[in-house]
Amino acid sequence: MKSFLRYCLAALLIFGISALYxxxxxxxxxxxxxxxxxxxxxxxxxxxxxxxxxxAKTGVKVNxxxxxxxxxxTQKVRAAAQGNNLPDIFGVLAEKKDFASFIKAGHxxxxxxxxxxxxxxxxxxxxxxxxxxxxxPEGNSYGIKPGVYGAPIDITTIQMVYNKGLFKELGxxxxxxxxxxxxxxxxxxxxxxxxxQGLVSGWAExxxxxxxxxxxxxxxxxxxxxxxxxxxxxxxxxPDWVKVFSVFKEMRDSGVLASGIVTMINKTAEQLFAxxxxxxxxxxxxxxxxxxxxxxxxxxxxxxxxxxxxxxxMAIWGGAGSSFMVNARSQNKEETVKFLKWFxxxxxxxxxxxxxxxxxxNKDCLGSIPGTLAQFADDMELTTHxxxxxxxxxxxxxxxxxxxxxxxxxGEKSPEQVASEVAKIKEREMAKKKN
Amino acid sequence: MKTAxxxxxxxxxxxxxxxxxxxxxxxxxxFPLLWxxxxxxxxxxxxxxxxxxxxxxxxxxxYCLAWQQGGFGxxxxxxxxxxxxxxxxxxxxxxxxxYAFSRFRFPGRKILFxxxxxxMMIPVPGxxxxxxxxxxxxxxxxxxFGYILCMISVGLxxxxxxxxxxxxxxxxxxxxxxxxxxxxxxxIWWHVALPLARPVLAVVxxxxxxxVWNEYILALIIFDSRKFMPLQVALQTFRGEFVTxxxxxxxxLTITALPIILVYLLMQKYIVKGVTSGxxxx
Numbered sequence: 256m257k258s259f260l261r262y263c264l265a266a267l268l269i270f271g272i273s274a275l276y277x278x279x280x281x282x283x284x285x286x287x288x289x290x291x292x293x294x295x296x297x298x299x300x301x302x303x304x305x306x307x308x309x310x311a312k313t314g315v316k317v318n319x320x321x322x323x324x325x326x327x328x329t330q331k332v333r334a335a336a337q338g339n340n341l342p343d344i345f346g347v348l349a350e351k352k353d354f355a356s357f358i359k360a361g362h363x364x365x366x367x368x369x370x371x372x373x374x375x376x377x378x379x380x381x382x383x384x385x386x387x388x389x390x391x392p393e394g395n396s397y398g399i400k401p402g403v404y405g406a407p408i409d410i411t412t413i414q415m416v417y418n419k420g421l422f423k424e425l426g427x428x429x430x431x432x433x434x435x436x437x438x439x440x441x442x443x444x445x446x447x448x449x450x451x452q453g454l455v456s457g458w459a460e461x462x463x464x465x466x467x468x469x470x471x472x473x474x475x476x477x478x479x480x481x482x483x484x485x486x487x488x489x490x491x492x493x494p495d496w497v498k499v500f501s502v503f504k505e506m507r508d509s510g511v512l513a514s515g516i517v518t519m520i521n522k523t524a525e526q527l528f529a530x531x532x533x534x535x536x537x538x539x540x541x542x543x544x545x546x547x548x549x550x551x552x553x554x555x556x557x558x559x560x561x562x563x564x565x566x567x568x569m570a571i572w573g574g575a576g577s578s579f580m581v582n583a584r585s586q587n588k589e590e591t592v593k594f595l596k597w598f599x600x601x602x603x604x605x606x607x608x609x610x611x612x613x614x615x616x617n618k619d620c621l622g623s624i625p626g627t628l629a630q631f632a633d634d635m636e637l638t639t640h641x642x643x644x645x646x647x648x649x650x651x652x653x654x655x656x657x658x659x660x661x662x663x664x665x666g667e668k669s670p671e672q673v674a675s676e677v678a679k680i681k682e683r684e685m686a687k688k689k690n
Numbered sequence: 691m692k693t694a695x696x697x698x699x700x701x702x703x704x705x706x707x708x709x710x711x712x713x714x715x716x717x718x719x720x721f722p723l724l725w726x727x728x729x730x731x732x733x734x735x736x737x738x739x740x741x742x743x744x745x746x747x748x749x750x751x752x753y754c755l756a757w758q759q760g761g762f763g764x765x766x767x768x769x770x771x772x773x774x775x776x777x778x779x780x781x782x783x784x785x786x787x788x789y790a791f792s793r794f795r796f797p798g799r800k801i802l803f804x805x806x807x808x809x810m811m812i813p814v815p816g817x818x819x820x821x822x823x824x825x826x827x828x829x830x831x832x833x834x835f836g837y838i839l840c841m842i843s844v845g846l847x848x849x850x851x852x853x854x855x856x857x858x859x860x861x862x863x864x865x866x867x868x869x870x871x872x873x874x875x876x877x878i879w880w881h882v883a884l885p886l887a888r889p890v891l892a893v894v895x896x897x898x899x900x901x902v903w904n905e906y907i908l909a910l911i912i913f914d915s916r917k918f919m920p921l922q923v924a925l926q927t928f929r930g931e932f933v934t935x936x937x938x939x940x941x942x943l944t945i946t947a948l949p950i951i952l953v954y955l956l957m958q959k960y961i962v963k964g965v966t967s968g969x970x971x972x
Contacts, residue, residue, distance in 0.1 A: 322910050330819075330911055334818060334911050338823055338831070541931070550735065
């Protein structure tokens with residue numbers, strides 16, 4: 256029995272130590288400390304460097320706390336919101352409706368007065384489309400007071416990239432990528448004849464298919480008609496939508512698409528392209544950093560998806576990559592906004608871009624960013640994103656559309672069949688909504 | 691009539707097939723581990739370019755870099771403290787509870803046991819927000835003690851179930867003999883039940899040690915201060931949103947896997963006994 260008591264005492268001692276260990280952490284500190292939670296593992300070192308610079312300049316300490324991966328980070332932010340323990344600055348990694356629910360719960364500060372101060376100096380430093388992701392316009396469907404509720408720290412665009420070396424092997428001019436769809440199909444036939452792999456992309460993660468389909472929908476029928484489709488005013492049976500679906504069939508038939516693309520995850524696609532095993536890739540601007548890590552000698556360039564129609568401009572998905580929001584209940588609100596202003600200023604943004612290979616959200620520092628990244632940034636005016644449309648497609652319709660395109664690529668269904676199936680699902684959902 | 695040669699050939703064929711199957715299983719299980727270890731000696735570039743298992747050049751510095759960049763020193767100590775505390779806590783509470791459920795007759799015994807078992811059905815991520823709010827109210831959020839308590843509660847249901855099943859099959863005569871010798875109820879639990887339950891306890895130790903050692907999402911949610919984070923969180927340092935530093939991640943994984951492999955090897959014989967413990971009392 257004595258030995259049992261000894262074991263119990265030892266266990267109690269361990270518990271006691273750990274309890275004291277926890278209590279010892281609570282310290283009083285009177286200097287201003289700004290706490291920031293983020294999920295960007297690859298940017299932590301650069302953030303820390305900027306925090307040190309800010310402390311040296313102002314005496315304000317900034318703690319960048321990294322919580323990765325992003326899904327765990329999202330859970331942490333949600334839990335912290337429940338307990339009112341959010342830090343001074345954080346990011347909301349979710350759809351706009353979730354972002355809106357954070358604002359409604361009083362967790363996010365309206366940055367509009369700060370953005371508009373001094374003749375809108377802060378607001379005008381950003382790409383308008385990057386800011387739009389954090390903006391709620393007049394009469395928005397979420398019932399949020401119009402304003403800007405976050406500051407973008409970098410931007411992303413999703414485009415095509417091509418391998419210059421493989422272009423040469425195919426007898427093509429590496430400085431003249433295809434700009435119209437027929438040229439792309441011609442190259443596809445050459446790729447097929449040379450037994451090479453064409454376009455790779457993470458189309459097993461269906462959102463990337465959705466992205467390219469939307470690009471072509473905007474190009475073929477224009478923004479208004481696409482949005483009218485979401486509103487239920489235009490059917491997916493419309494000939495323009497059939498044309499959008501046919502784009503994928505034509506790409507498959509010509510040999511533009513690499514084999515196995517519908518089951519390919521983006522990491523595999525990136526690896527294939529970086530190792531020179533694919534002529535094209537459809538990827539986001541983050542790929543610059545990825546390819547640099549996988550193969551620093553890779554010669555490639557960015558290009559817009561070739562236009563299938565001259566009626567409307569090609570649109571690409573893009574906008575704010577990552578954004579920071581200020582906690583409306585922060586005790587250091589003013590200091591926090593001051594820091595965020597400094598953080599998104601030209602000099603800091605240029606530093607971040609150089610180190611992390613992301614396109615800066617501040618448009619004034621574009622001149623100082625590396626080559627391929629600049630190509631991605633050049634087409635910022637052409638960007639769009641579902642987050643700024645103010646209307647959402649039913650998830651089941653999007654799923655049917657993406658899976659339908661996968662079926663077209665593997666030759667299971669025709670564009671007309673997919674259009675008809677998606678239209679039926681849309682009608683069903685619209686009827687449900689009305690009831 | 692079947693000759694001796696026929697039976698010998700049949701035996702050899704069956705044995706060969708069994709061994710081929712077992713060897714295949716070994717390769718399937720061991721290959722990912724080998725890939726992890728060998729990849730930890732490659733560079734980021736060669737991981738994607740060089741498909742061979744054994745690297746042409748060994749970059750031992752990856753281990754130093756992983757240790758330094760991931761801040762493994764502090765996290766290692768944290769993980770050891772959490773694993774030891776949680777395992778001890780689970781063994782004490784679950785063995786007492788399981789013994790009580792198995793031997794004592796008290797009102798609500800069955801319903802209480804069903805409630806414990808029902809807790810096994812709730813996926814841990816489903817209770818994160820509730821645990822967070824509870825710890826916040828108890829002022830135990832962002833403290834190692836709060837995390838340890840949560841992890842003990844996570845591991846209790848399965849451990850109680852395993853130990854109760856064992857105690858149910860344990861002969862009562864042994865306890866009667868101890869009682870005649872003057873042992874109290876607590877004394878019987880300590881001197882008779884626990885020593886006999888050693889194989890099951892080994893299973894409980896290994897399962898829970900693995901669970902705590904590999905856990906990081908709850909830690910990430912409960913802790914704001916990085917200094918309290920366990921080892922698994924350090925590994926996330928190498929996993930970017932788009933870019934992953936594979937050589938350092940693999941070096942980190944190798945470092946992280948070593949202690950738990952050691953625990954498993956040390957307790958291997960008890961685990962085998964624990965798994966077959968039903969037969970002992972059968």
